[in-house]
Amino acid sequence: MIDPDGYRPNVGIILLREDGHVFWARRAFRDGWQFPQGGMRSDETPLEAMYRELHEETGLRPEHVEVLGATPGWLRYKLPRRYVRHNEKPLCIGQKQVWFLLRFLGDESQVKLDLTDKPEFDLWRWVDFWYPAAHVVPFKRSVYERALRHLAPLAESLCRLPLAQMRSVVATLEAELSADAC
DSSP states (O other): OOOTTSEEEEEEEEEEOTTSEEEEEEETTSSOEEOOEEEOOTTOOHHHHHHHHHHHHHOOOGGGEEEEEEOSSOEEEEOOGGGOOTTSSSOOOEEEEEEEEEEEOSOGGGOOSOSSSSOSEEEEEEEETTHHHHHSOGGGHHHHHHHHHHHHHHHHHHHTOOHHHHHHHHHHHHHHHHHHHO
């Protein structure tokens, strides 16, 4: 399903532990790391797609998480030209995503990356809340930073992390992202 502007509807998942660390996973058979994410079906709401993707990619179910919040609308990113499949119709130039912040309630033993024939991830770990914005593939950095910045106050309320410290980290990341864009 591609919208008229060429964006594929998608959901992104930030799974948060009470210590402020987030779930970070390595793409199967690749070097890249990212948050769980995936496309929406035409008959799904973003919330339904999020729960489906969460289970498919991590093995976790609704009882293992608590939804803390979501971005108020779509966050978009364009694919680099080398990833655009010009021979496919309709043409997909990028993704538009609703991002969810989830509190992890389960036990780490419940994380199962191999529930499907083609697992999305082959390794995972917990990282600092802001780490992904600087370490995801470059074309996704801006959308990760925007999602994290929007959801940071909710994370702060759960983890009691100082917002001023978080804003300082965001400012540093923004400077790094701007420098990378030049």
